[in-house]
Amino acid sequence: MTPYEQNFKVPGRFEEHECTFITWPCKDSDLEISNYENEIVIFAEKLSRFEKVVVITDPSNFNEAFEKCNNFALIWSIPTEFSWIRDNGPIFIKNDKAEVAGVHFKFNGWGNKFGKCESIKQLPKHLIDKLIINRFTSDLILEGGGVTFDGQGTMITTEQMLMNKNRNPTFSKKQIEDEVRDLLGIQKVIWLKKGLVEDEGTDGHVDCVAECLAPNKVLVQTVYDKNNPNYELLKINMEILKTEKDAQGNKLEIIEMPYLPYFPELHNNTQYVSPYTNYYVANKSVLVPEVNPKLDDKAYKLIQDIYVDRTIVPVPAFYQAIGGGGPGCITQQLPKGKNICV
Numbered sequence: 001m002t003p004y005e006q007n008f009k010v011p012g013r014f015e016e017h018e019c020t021f022i023t024w025p026c027k028d029s030d031l032e033i034s035n036y037e038n039e040i041v042i043f044a045e046k047l048s049r050f051e052k053v054v055v056i057t058d059p060s061n062f063n064e065a066f067e068k069c070n071n072f073a074l075i076w077s078i079p080t081e082f083s084w085i086r087d088n089g090p091i092f093i094k095n096d097k098a099e100v101a102g103v104h105f106k107f108n109g110w111g112n113k114f115g116k117c118e119s120i121k122q123l124p125k126h127l128i129d130k131l132i133i134n135r136f137t138s139d140l141i142l143e144g145g146g147v148t149f150d151g152q153g154t155m156i157t158t159e160q161m162l163m164n165k166n167r168n169p170t171f172s173k174k175q176i177e178d179e180v181r182d183l184l185g186i187q188k189v190i191w192l193k194k195g196l197v198e199d200e201g202t203d204g205h206v207d208c209v210a211e212c213l214a215p216n217k218v219l220v221q222t223v224y225d226k227n228n229p230n231y232e233l234l235k236i237n238m239e240i241l242k243t244e245k246d247a248q249g250n251k252l253e254i255i256e257m258p259y260l261p262y263f264p265e266l267h268n269n270t271q272y273v274s275p276y277t278n279y280y281v282a283n284k285s286v287l288v289p290e291v292n293p294k295l296d297d298k299a300y301k302l303i304q305d306i307y308v309d310r311t312i313v314p315v316p317a318f319y320q321a322i323g324g325g326g327p328g329c330i331t332q333q334l335p336k337g338k339n340i341c342v
Helices: 033-047 059-069 120-131 172-184 231-243 296-306 317-322
Strands: 019-025 053-057 072-077 089-093 098-106 136-140 147-149 154-158 188-192 210-214 217-221 251-256 280-282 285-290 309-316 329-336
Touching: 019 059, 033 053, 033 059, 033 285, 033 309, 033 317, 053 059, 059 072, 059 172, 098 120, 098 172, 120 136, 120 329, 136 172, 147 210, 154 210, 172 188, 172 280, 188 231, 217 231, 231 251, 280 296, 285 296, 296 309
Parallel strands: 019 053, 053 072, 098 136, 154 188, 217 251, 285 309
Antiparallel strands: 019 329, 089 098, 147 154, 210 217, 280 285
């Protein structure tokens, strides 16, 4: 029987967590490793004030991760080459008995852009086995940053990522929809066209342009500057969402995020973007990137008005952006469940 036939579905990120998984940076990464590690340490420590944190590290980096994070996080040794667990880790589902299971999708290094990703392909299996929960597998290549869920059977994604020939050339749109129904309990897929122009490495992940806030409610990135290269595509995404309905047939409540921040400082003569939509919502908190002092407070207020009962926690994210991600990319939540003990 499929997970769907067993009444499993993927919870929303905003639902209660048992813990959050974060992957420790790998030494052979092309990121500026020490600066990136510092961001991970700061992020994990701040998050640990609100919920349990588990840092997953390749065995070769275990001692360093333990030394820097042991005071506020559990450290688990699992082979890996990459640190973006949102994309290469499992996606967790929960049934109506509050039992949690894990889904192991395939991973090919973001469309075969990175050759060395043999260990990471097995990370979901190792992690799910360590949790002693059921594992379901799929031949679909699906990265967690490329999808967002409302917890009630609705998924938002981009055609640019999920239907890309460098990922799923043999899947039709209907076959993808059938697969995420069977594995994740998704009854309605809302297809946006593209992610941000700057998001070349992941081929337009949805976490930079939209995030489900609750059932029937979504935060959508917009820009008012017609000279911004994202102006037209974000306008198209908004038009799509205005005409769509969720899995229950309800029209979506849309909240705009009109601030698209770029870091004032350059790195190798390049300016990087870090959308506020790529925050991480945790138990009683929301961790949001610090990007541009001219916009940060405005965005924090908007997010605080959405999550009135949660604490807004600014976190450094410059080196995450250089690596192609942000707070939402370095994390993967494990839902509360009666069969879960971490």
